[in-house]
Amino acid sequence: MNSNKNIFCLFFAFLCTVASVNAQELLTIEDAVKIALDNNFEIKIASNNLQISENNNTIGNAGMLPIAKASVVDNNSIENTSQTRQDGTSIALDNAKNNNLNYGVGLDWTVFDGLRMFARAEQLEELKKLGKNELKRTVLLKIGQVNLNYYDLVQQQQQLTAIDSSISISKERLQLAKNRFSIGKASKLEVLNAQVDLNTDQVALLRQKETYQNTKILLNQILARDANTPFTVVDALKVNAQLKYDELLNLSQKQNPALQAQIINNRIAELQLKQVKGNRYPILTLNSGYNFADSKSSLGFTSQANSKGLNYGFTASMTIFDGFNQNRNEKNAKIEVDNALISLEQQNQFLIAQLAINYQTYLTNIDLISLEANNEAIARQNLDITMDKFKIGTITTLEFRTAQLNHVNAKLRYSNAQFQAKLSEIALKELTGTINF
Known part of the structure; x- marks a missing residue:
C-alpha cells in the first residue's frame, strides 16, 4: 500500500514538473519583436501621432478649398414708439412689435x-x-x-549554467573531502574549506537568479504584458561578424532616423520662409451667397417686407505698411533656415563619429570572442587535469579552487564577450536604421 502511494506521489510530482516546463514558453527574438510592435505603449502613441499628421495632410487644411456657411439671424423687439412726419402730423404706439428675420448660405x-x-x-x-x-x-x-534585454537574458542564462557547473564540481569536491576525512587522509579543515566554497558558489547562483528574474520582468514591461509572464530564451547568442564600415556609413546617410528628421526639418523651415514671403502679395477672395430676408413692423410706412436673391463679388486686399513686421518676420524665418542647416550638419557629424566609435568597439569585441573562447577551452582543460590530480591527492585544495574559479571566470568572460559584441552590433544597426522588425 505504501509502495503504491509512493509511486502515485512520484507520478504527481512528475506531472507538476512537466506542467511547469510547458508553462515556460520559449520566446524567440522574432516573437519578442512582434509582441513589442503589437503592444508597446510608446509605439502605439507614435503610431497615433502619425495618424494625426496624415489626417492633417489635406488640401482643405492647406486653405485651397472654399468655405460655405449657413446663417440665421432673427431679431425681435417690443418698443414704445412715436414718429413725427414731414407734414407735422405725429403718431405714437406703445408696445410696438418689430421682427427682422434673415437667413441664407454664403x-x-x-x-x-x-x-x-x-x-x-x-x-x-x-x-x-x-x-x-x-x-x-x-x-x-x-x-x-528588446534585443538588448533579450540577449542580456541569453548571457545571464549562460552564466547560470556556468555557476551550476561550478556548484556540481564543488559538491563533488566536498564529497571527496568527506570521504578522505572519514578514512583519515584529510583534515577537518579541508572539509570546511570545501563547504565554504560550495556555499559561496550557491550564493553567487542565488544572486544571478535574482538578476535573471528582474531582467525578465523588464523585458515583459517593454513588451507591455504581465510582468510575471513566464518564458525562457534561446541558449545561444549569434553575432554577425561580417559588418563593413563603408556599407554601414552609406546606410546611415540614407536611413538614420535622427538624420532624416533633420533633413525634413530643414525642408519645413524653407517652406515656412516661403509662407512668410507670401504675405507681401495681395489676397483675392471670391464670395457669393443666397439670402432671404423678412421684416415686420407695427409702426411706419411699411408694415411687412420680404426679399430673396443671389449676391456675389470679390474682395482684394494688400498690406501696404505693417510697421516693418514683414521684414522682421522674413529675417527670422531665414535665421530658422540657417539653424536647420547647422543642425543638419551637426547631426551628420555626430552620426559619423558615433558610427566610427561603435564600429571600433564592435571590431574589438569580435576579436575578444575568439580570444575568450580559446581561454575558456584552456581553462576547461586545466580544470580537468587539476580534478584528476586532486582526486589522487597530488595538489592542494587551494590549487584546485584556483583552477575551478579560473574556469568559471573564463566561461563568464566568454559569455560576456559575446554579449558585448552583440550590443555593438545592435548599436550599429540602430545608427543605420537596419534592425529587422
Whole structure:
C-alpha cells in the first residue's frame, strides 16, 4: 500500500514538473519583436501621432478649398414708439412689435494668397513624413531595447549554467573531502574549506537568479504584458561578424532616423520662409451667397417686407505698411533656415563619429570572442587535469579552487564577450536604421 502511494506521489510530482516546463514558453527574438510592435505603449502613441499628421495632410487644411456657411439671424423687439412726419402730423404706439428675420448660405473662396496655400500643402506633406520618421525612430529604439534585454537574458542564462557547473564540481569536491576525512587522509579543515566554497558558489547562483528574474520582468514591461509572464530564451547568442564600415556609413546617410528628421526639418523651415514671403502679395477672395430676408413692423410706412436673391463679388486686399513686421518676420524665418542647416550638419557629424566609435568597439569585441573562447577551452582543460590530480591527492585544495574559479571566470568572460559584441552590433544597426522588425 505504501509502495503504491509512493509511486502515485512520484507520478504527481512528475506531472507538476512537466506542467511547469510547458508553462515556460520559449520566446524567440522574432516573437519578442512582434509582441513589442503589437503592444508597446510608446509605439502605439507614435503610431497615433502619425495618424494625426496624415489626417492633417489635406488640401482643405492647406486653405485651397472654399468655405460655405449657413446663417440665421432673427431679431425681435417690443418698443414704445412715436414718429413725427414731414407734414407735422405725429403718431405714437406703445408696445410696438418689430421682427427682422434673415437667413441664407454664403460661400468664400480664397483663390490667391501669395502662393502660401501651396507652401502650406507641401509643409503638411513634410510633417506627415516627419511623423513616419518619428514612428520609425520609436520602433527602432524599442526594438533595440528588446534585443538588448533579450540577449542580456541569453548571457545571464549562460552564466547560470556556468555557476551550476561550478556548484556540481564543488559538491563533488566536498564529497571527496568527506570521504578522505572519514578514512583519515584529510583534515577537518579541508572539509570546511570545501563547504565554504560550495556555499559561496550557491550564493553567487542565488544572486544571478535574482538578476535573471528582474531582467525578465523588464523585458515583459517593454513588451507591455504581465510582468510575471513566464518564458525562457534561446541558449545561444549569434553575432554577425561580417559588418563593413563603408556599407554601414552609406546606410546611415540614407536611413538614420535622427538624420532624416533633420533633413525634413530643414525642408519645413524653407517652406515656412516661403509662407512668410507670401504675405507681401495681395489676397483675392471670391464670395457669393443666397439670402432671404423678412421684416415686420407695427409702426411706419411699411408694415411687412420680404426679399430673396443671389449676391456675389470679390474682395482684394494688400498690406501696404505693417510697421516693418514683414521684414522682421522674413529675417527670422531665414535665421530658422540657417539653424536647420547647422543642425543638419551637426547631426551628420555626430552620426559619423558615433558610427566610427561603435564600429571600433564592435571590431574589438569580435576579436575578444575568439580570444575568450580559446581561454575558456584552456581553462576547461586545466580544470580537468587539476580534478584528476586532486582526486589522487597530488595538489592542494587551494590549487584546485584556483583552477575551478579560473574556469568559471573564463566561461563568464566568454559569455560576456559575446554579449558585448552583440550590443555593438545592435548599436550599429540602430545608427543605420537596419534592425529587422
